[in-house]
Structures are given as C-alpha cells and as structure tokens.
Amino acid sequence: MVDEKHWxxxxxxxxxxxxxxxxxxTLLVLSIAMPDDPGENGYMPNAELKDLxxxxxxxxxxxxxxxxxxxxxxxxxxxxxxxxxxxxxxxxWINIIFLMFVAxxxxxxxxxxxxxxxxxAWTIFGLNMFILGSFLYLNWxxxxxHGQLLREDVSKEHMVMGKRRCLVVPAxxxxxxxxxxxxxxxxxxxxxxxxxxxxxxxFNAPYHMKQMLWEKx
Numbered sequence: 001m002v003d004e005k006h007w008x009x010x011x012x013x014x015x016x017x018x019x020x021x022x023x024x025x026t027l028l029v030l031s032i033a034m035p036d037d038p039g040e041n042g043y044m045p046n047a048e049l050k051d052l053x054x055x056x057x058x059x060x061x062x063x064x065x066x067x068x069x070x071x072x073x074x075x076x077x078x079x080x081x082x083x084x085x086x087x088x089x090x091x092x093w094i095n096i097i098f099l100m101f102v103a104x105x106x107x108x109x110x111x112x113x114x115x116x117x118x119x120x121a122w123t124i125f126g127l128n129m130f131i132l133g134s135f136l137y138l139n140w141x142x143x144x145x146h147g148q149l150l151r152e153d154v155s156k157e158h159m160v161m162g163k164r165r166c167l168v169v170p171a172x173x174x175x176x177x178x179x180x181x182x183x184x185x186x187x188x189x190x191x192x193x194x195x196x197x198x199x200x201x202x203f204n205a206p207y208h209m210k211q212m213l214w215e216k217x
Contacts, residue, residue: 008087013095014078020099021074027106028067031113032059058188059113065191066109070102072169072194073132080140080162083154091142091149098135104128112188122180122187126173129191133169140166168197 077098087095108125115121143149144159172194180187 008089008092010081010084010087013087013092014081017074017077017081017095017099020102021070024102024105025067025070028063028070028109031066031106031110032063058116062109062113062116062188065188066105069129069169069191069194070105073102073136076136076165077139080136080143083151083158083162084143084149085151086149088149091139094135094139094142098132098139101128101131101135105132117184119180119184119187122184123177126177126180126187129176130170130173133166133173137163137166137170164202165198168194172197 105128108128112121112125140159140162144162150159172191175193176187176190179190
C-alpha cells in the first residue's frame with residue numbers, strides 16, 4: 001500500500017515527459033546527415049546530390065521508424081497517465097529512468113544510420129527499445145500493483161490489457177536484435193510488425209476501455 005501522504009500530482013511529470021519526448025523527436029532529424037565533403041569546386045552537382053540522397057535512404061527509414069516508435073511510446077505513456085489519479089516517489093523514479101532512455105534514442109538512431117550494416121549497432125538500438133518498453137511495462141505494473149494510484153473506474157481487465165500491450169515492444173525488440181545478427185538490413189524492418197501485432201484481438205481493448213482512456217475525470 002502507498003500512503004496517501006506520499007502521493008504526488010501527475011501534472012509536473014506529464015509536463016516533463018512531453019518536453020523530453022518533443023526534444024528527442026526533434027533531435028532525430030540530425031540522424032539524417034549528408035557527407036561532409038561537398039565535392040569539387042565547393043558544390044555538389046544535382047545528379048550527384050540525387051545519388052547521395054538515394055544512397056542515404058536507410059537514414060530516412062531509420063528516422064521514420066525511430067520517430068514512430070517514440071510516438072508510440074508517448075501515446076502509451078499518455079494513456080497510462082490518463083488512468084492515474086496520482087503518482088509517488090518510486091513511481092516517479094521509474095518514469096524518470098524511462099525518460100533517460102527516451103533521450104538516448106537520437107544517439108542510437110544515429111548509430112544505426114552510420115553503421116547500418118553492423119549487427120552491434122542494431123543490437124544497441126534494439127536494447128534501447130527493449131529497455132524503453134520494459135520500463136513502460138514496469139510503470140504500468142507498479143501503478144496496477146498499487147491500485148490506489150489508479151482512477152476508481154479502472155478495472156482488472158484494463159490492468160491486464162495494459163500489461164499485454166506494454167510487452168509487445170520488448171518482444172519485437174528481441175526479435176529485431178536476433179534478426180540483426182542474421183541480416184542487419186532486416187533489423188529495422190522488424191519494428192514494422194508492431195502495429196500489425198497491436199491489431200490482434202488479444203491486444204485490443206474493448207470499446208468502452210478506449211473511451212475511458214481519453215475521458216479524464
């Protein structure tokens with residue numbers, strides 16, 4: 001049980017979360033970098049520029065995947081906090097550590113951009129995603145365990161469904177890491193399985209739950 005005198009308002013933590021996600025998602029664009037050498041005469045002919053942009057297609061793909069993954073984390077985190085009426089010290093620290101790895105995503109995305117054929121780079125990116133997914137699960141598990149942090153209309157069904165959905169990204173991340181050692185070019189594409197898995201009935205909440213998630217009392 002969590003003593004009510006240790007409860008904290010969620011608003012400050014939500015504001016910090018929104019700020020760090022916005023900053024990390026903006027920094028992702030820096031992972032799309034062109035070669036430093038401008039070519040002869042200090043400029044790059046159009047034909048060569050087109051070839052270079054096409055050659056860097058994997059950077060654009062990595063940017064899109066990382067941006068959409070962060071968007072997914074932000075949406076799930078927001079949904080979780082819509083079902084909370086308060087937080088407390090330990091729960092806040094779980095979220096702060098989660099945000100620490102959110103801020104790391106631009107670096108790991110840049111890493112796979114620079115070393116797209118290296119399985120180690122994809123392993124580091126995959127571990128980043130795995131840790132984020134695991135802390136999102138831990139965040140919800142802790143809140144569900146200490147049910148008094150949740151709104152009164154959150155049922156056990158909602159708690160179980162939330163845990164299931166939080167486990168999708170860690171599982172897909174492990175699959176991606178394994179795929180990276182077989183063929184690094186497949187590692188990033190594995191993350192495209194996430195929306196497909198989320199559409200399965202096992203991970204879909206009933207309509208009344210979806211309504212509740214977006215109606216904060």
